[in-house]
Amino acid sequence: MRTVTLRRVVITGLGALTPIGNDVNTFWENLKAGKSGAGPITKFDTTEFKTKFACELKDFDIEKFIEKKEARKMDQFTQYAMVAASEAVEDAGLNSGGIDKTKVGVIWASGNGGMQTFEDQILEFQQANFVPKFSPFFIIKLISDIAAGQIALKYGFMGINFCTVSACASSSSALVDAFNYIRLGKAKAIIAGGSEAPITRAGIAGFNAIKALSTRNEDPSHASRPFDTDRDGFVMGEGAGALVLEEYEHAVARGAKIYGEMVGGAMTADAYHLTATHPEGLGARLGMQEAIEDAGLTLAEVDYINGHCTSTPVGDVSELKAITTLFGDLAPKLNISATKSMTGHLLGAAGAIEAIACVKATQEDIIPPTINTTTIGDDIPSGLNLTLGQAQKRTVNVAMSNTFGFGGHNAIAVFKKYK
Structure with missing residues (x-):
């Protein structure tokens, strides 16, 4: 029988493009400070829309990163991917000499792919009286896997390359997959993450139709209010997050700086409802339990x-029930926070962004806050430290990121302080 030796997996590069910062340092500083990224939508006229605000990127110009001609061949979700991945690759030093690029892969996620491209082309099709004169870039801008391909093409990474799609759990699924491939010896390093550009007319109207979005139009910066008695839905966000996961021995041999260690991961299904989480959080609890066991913790x-805590009436409760049921008497000793209260919900990119928050928390021993929660709902389990209002200092040796997606997908990633 073949014996498999599991490798250690460390994080050697980070990249972030978010509504509260266009790089990792700015994102993290604003996260600790409790800054909201929400404001009126500027991308289109919202007069007829129920929700008129979102967490858009600020002062972002793609031509500072990619030549205009090349950028036009990419949907925004791919543009965002290229920016975040570039920061992570440069941070990790993976573009320097001496790297065997046949052993470097890319696993990139997007829950929606090229939404703006699809919307624009269909409208043009209609305006042309349904004469099929589509752009030759229509399909390659639209498909969700194209970001992984573009990243690999830019750097010549010839290893494992594919896209994960599990709705709002997509980029956490990418991290878990990358973690497993590396510890099984199938790659030396993988750029894993996700990007999303869902602030489009179809994106906002579609989520409005299923009553998922907040409609607190008079006060956008306080609209995402997890656990609050007045929470009424999530706030849409856009951007990307990237992490370079690398085999420990490979990282040490080339003298890479190490941010932290990924030690466990799990993916489960609620098998309950297309959009609603299980009311008792059964799938989430199973995922957390399996991830912690996988980490040997x-x-x-x-x-x-x-x-995951998106500020929805049902989701926040079910997740906290899962935590209290699993951790029991230990639950009050945890710090729990909902960073979507600041970034909004980046859908398929959420897990990668929140993984970065976990890694930085273990580095600096500080918990980013949950903002905007003023009155905890009666339906919220009591006795939990929800890190309300401001960041909290504490030793963080182990941090866990929860992400859940439509379809009942759950993906959990566990990170540990590097020693």
């Missing part, structure tokens, strides 16, 4: 959970 060793 005990429940008592977990210090921080970055919750």
